[in-house]
Amino acid sequence: MKKRVILFYLPFLFWGSFAVAQTKDPVVEAIVKEANENSQLEKLAHELVDVIGPRLVGTPQMQQANDWAVAKYKEWNINAHNEKWGEWRGWQRGISHIDLVYPRTESLEGMQLAWSPGMKKAVTAELVIIPDIADSVEFKKWLPTVKGKFVLISMNQPTGRPDYNWQEFARKESFEKMKADRAAQTEAWRNRINKTGRTARSLSVALEKAGAAGVVTCNWSNGFGVNKIFSAYTKKIPTIDISLEDYGLLYRLTESGHKPKIRVQTEAKEKGIVPTFNTIAEIKGSEKPNEYVILSAHFDSWDGGTGATDNGTGTLTMMEAMRILKKVYPSPKRTILVGHWGSEEQGLNGSRAFVADHPEIVPNVQAVFNQDNGTGRVVNLAGQGFLHSYEYLGRWLTQVPEEIRSPIQTSFPGAPGTGGSDFASFVAAGVPAFSLSSLNWSYGTYTWHTNRDTYDKIVFDDVRSNAILTAILAYMASEDPNKTPRDKSVLPINPQTGQPGTWPEPRQPTRKGGLD
Known part of the structure; x- marks a missing residue:
């Protein structure tokens, strides 16, 4: 993820101002206890990353992952379904044998x-x-x-x-x-x-x-x-x-x-045009069911490795957060929805389709929390250009345990993200959507889109920390008596054009891909 320009830096001001009034919240304590004492992360990771493996859009493994997630949510008594958003060239990887045979x-x-x-x-x-x-x-x-x-x-x-x-x-x-x-x-x-x-x-x-x-x-x-x-x-x-x-x-x-001569045998199957899906699950709100807190992570991956940190760890974070919330906070005030998006790697297609296809949801979103840059614990949170984001994010963060909260640098109001991951699909539509940006762990070199993005690169202590953070933020956003304002900051002058910066516009997804 790109670093954000800090327009003004106020994390400790806000946290400090709320610290006096802060009391121990039993739901927050239950979230932390469940995450630490009954974590399902290792089991989920093994099932997703080792058993199913990489999740390239259009492959049988992507469909297998969609079906696995729906079944897993149903085990936790969470309503879930696969929602078709488009079609893609179907393809299935086979073996690759490459040998030097001369000299x-x-x-x-x-x-x-x-x-x-x-x-x-x-x-x-x-x-x-x-x-x-x-x-x-x-x-x-x-x-x-x-x-x-x-x-x-x-x-x-x-x-x-x-x-x-x-x-x-x-x-x-x-x-x-x-x-x-x-x-x-x-x-x-x-x-x-x-x-x-x-x-x-x-x-x-x-x-x-x-x-x-x-x-x-x-x-x-x-x-x-x-x-x-x-x-x-x-x-x-x-x-x-x-x-x-x-x-x-x-x-x-x-x-x-x-x-020199090499002998090459590579096997693959063309599967025609296949449907592509987002996996959607929700815990229905008890007081404001038509307002939404959205947890967000893309489900697809490239298939050089097994998609462990891009974006298996983001997926695991959101699934574990939903499991914990269902157990300790089963009747949220607002609906808590999780989106596992397809074809992020080809242009945020799944999340763009969701934004385009759900006008009944998008205007009523309280906040979106997205994680997609590796296995590390969250260390950056930017306001994405939303003028008052410092107030509600600062307030929600006060409930996060100090050892998780203190390393997080915040920048407010920040600038609206135009790409990079699925939060940008929502930001473009004017939705307060935030990237939970993680510690590097040599992500860009060693696991981002590489043949080494495998289970052994997951740092489970950091992913557990992120699941706790996400669950608490979702809880706080759900409980907040006020709906988050959507006022946008005035963007700085673009030095190339001399004109004021403009908010990104929503972009249409590629609904039928992989054919050119």
Whole structure:
């Protein structure tokens, strides 16, 4: 998540002003007790992350996760259902076997990218590297030579060690030399690709049309053993991503003229056009059932790993908060609703669809609490541009245990989020929606959209803390005698246009995706 500009910083002022009047609330005490003594987080995580696994939109595992969540809520006597919001290209990942077979034999670490087409049988072929040609005309002349070959299209990284490792152990001049060499190599590779006249997407398509056996990439994430895994642009030939270590091996063998060959077998099934869903659950309000507190987390993931911290941990936080609330606060004043959104990764589609499809709910939302940036405990809370957010958020936070509350930095009124996660879908509609932004835990490098986003990266003490925080905020928002105001702050001048900043406008979701 992007850092927010702090327009004025007042967390301790508000907490201090309420501290004198604060008394122990039995519901808050019950929330903390239940979370600490009867946590279901490890069990839920195992079922979701290990058993079901990654939740790419349009895959059977996404549907399995939707059905699992509905069943789990019903176990807790919470009403839940799957709500269709669109359709997507259906696809099911199969096995990936990638082996070096010449000039020696070695099994390689790699996998096909999401939506890569499956192969009817294994293919063994030579490797070639995108050449450094003069221009797009020369590239067209070169293209026919790729027929029947696997093509390496990523830069060979000069080091597989992350910068922090160099910083700790290298001589300063060694570190600086490596960075300078890497920058020069990166610029040279960028120019090499630009001279083909193709983008990353159109380059893969051109290679496919020229009869290449497959496209080979290495999207290193700047950490030991970790790659980003996104989607393929090819329709008929496989696109595979290989670890930095093995990609470097293949690149060097190819560059030195040893004409290496790899054997690739990737399996996948096309499932046609399939329906896509949000999972919605609610605890009905007893006094103001048509006003809502919404807990929010996206349910889908990329499928390089198992979606443990993006956004398994956000999902677990909201499910555990709902379980606890149903047990210790079964008759809230306002309806407490949880949304597990689909296809956030392709553009906040599930939450945008919910906002568009529920005009009876959106004007009556008291607050939205969204969590989606890793496993860490919450340390930032911004007002998202809502002028009076400091007053009610400050008041609600006074009931949060000090050890959870004190690390949270707040910025009010902040600026409205325009993207990044599902809270932005609500902010654009003028709904007070807030991102519970978490401690980093090397999220951007090691788990965000990577092959290493797995169960073992979850820090359960931090997720438990977040479930407590979320449950208390939901309770306080439900109990508040006043409806939250929606007054918006005056946004600063945009230095690029010289005009006052404008509030983001609601955007329509992609209702039918994955087909282009």
